[in-house]
Amino acid sequence: MSFASHPFRGPLFMVIATGTYVINDTMMKLATEGLPPYEVLMLRGAMAAIWGMPLLFVLGYRKNLPQLFDWRVLARNLAEMAAILLYIVALANMPIADASALGQITPLLVLVGVSILFGERIGAVRMGLIGLGFVGALMVAQPTMQGISIYAMLALGNAVFCAVRDIAGRRISHDVPGLIVAMSAVIVVLVGSGIMHVATESWVMPQAHHLLLLAGAALFLICGHFFIFMAYRIGPTSAVAPFYYFFTFWAVVSGLVVFGQLPNWLALCGIVLVVASGITVVLLDERRRRLAPVA
Numbered sequence: 001m002s003f004a005s006h007p008f009r010g011p012l013f014m015v016i017a018t019g020t021y022v023i024n025d026t027m028m029k030l031a032t033e034g035l036p037p038y039e040v041l042m043l044r045g046a047m048a049a050i051w052g053m054p055l056l057f058v059l060g061y062r063k064n065l066p067q068l069f070d071w072r073v074l075a076r077n078l079a080e081m082a083a084i085l086l087y088i089v090a091l092a093n094m095p096i097a098d099a100s101a102l103g104q105i106t107p108l109l110v111l112v113g114v115s116i117l118f119g120e121r122i123g124a125v126r127m128g129l130i131g132l133g134f135v136g137a138l139m140v141a142q143p144t145m146q147g148i149s150i151y152a153m154l155a156l157g158n159a160v161f162c163a164v165r166d167i168a169g170r171r172i173s174h175d176v177p178g179l180i181v182a183m184s185a186v187i188v189v190l191v192g193s194g195i196m197h198v199a200t201e202s203w204v205m206p207q208a209h210h211l212l213l214l215a216g217a218a219l220f221l222i223c224g225h226f227f228i229f230m231a232y233r234i235g236p237t238s239a240v241a242p243f244y245y246f247f248t249f250w251a252v253v254s255g256l257v258v259f260g261q262l263p264n265w266l267a268l269c270g271i272v273l274v275v276a277s278g279i280t281v282v283l284l285d286e287r288r289r290r291l292a293p294v295a
Contacts, residue, residue: 010234011240011242011243013227013230013234013240014240014243014244015243015246016227017224017226017227017228017231018224018228018247019250020220020223021220021224021228021247021250022096022251022253023216024044024217024224025091025096025099025100025251027213028040028041028044028213029096030213031206031210031213031217032088032092034204035206036201037088037091037092038085038200039197039201039204041085041088041189041193041197042194042197043210043211043214044214044218044221045189045193045218047219048186048190048218048221048222049186049190052179052182052222053183055179056179056183059179061177064177064180065180067177067184068180068183068187070172072168072171072173073172073176073180073184074188075168075171076165076168076185077181077188077189078188079161079164079165080165080188081188081189081191081192082161082164082192083158083159083160083162083164083165084158084189085189085193085196086154087099087103087154089151089154090152090154090155093151094149094151094152094155095259095261095263096255096258096261097248097255097261097262097263097271098263099151099251100247100250101137101248101251101263101267101270101274102137102152102155102159103247104248104275104278105136105278106166107163107166107244108130108133108278108281112163113163113167117167125284126281126284129277129284130277130281132273132277133274133277136271136273136274137156137159137270137274139266139267139270139273140152140263140267140271178225178229178233179229182222182225186221231243242279244278245274245275248275252271
């Protein structure tokens, strides 16, 4: 069997995608140690555009450029912008593993949103798993008598807007290439972060190591977009989706190796609960599809 048709290629691409996204997050977090978070996001967006726009032409997407501003694509990417504007502040002030783990409730929120908007039945078992996922998120956020920290709230807000993004993405036509959607997101986030930087921050002159970090972050961001798109294109969703939760694994590795941080035992248990509930939901959905009668 050739690698091109190997059944593990889709999951492998998802593992690579999650790893490249976490490398991007790690480089951004390192850059926020000397620069304001929205400036970091703005500079990364500019560099991602420099990396990505030539790629559109190399891959022959010149005729698809107007789709960058299709209203459905923009609606999806406005939610992406809101999510990342919240996430960058949380990432700058939280351990990377905790910030990433709170974002992993996104697929569970998508289930709830689809049920409300489109009338899809969730069922008691899946509802229970969603509840366990939220319990796991609370174990990571660890509210005190004074409430959940503002940065944990921002990370949870990121998960909510990511769910809105994924639901809105269902309305994008199949003739819009994934790279077009990704580059539209880069442009929208660049504009949004630029506005937030001007409105709330003072410009700090980046040093050479900041620019290198952000150039690397932008490159890994584009790679992440490419590999996650290819993972879903070449592999069935049921086989690929569970590996989305490798985000948390890579984030824990990054936190330990790069920042010398390891979540406490309660947060680690919460991470396991979020990941386990999400994977179980995916596997139950696949089992239901296999057992469904063929019309």
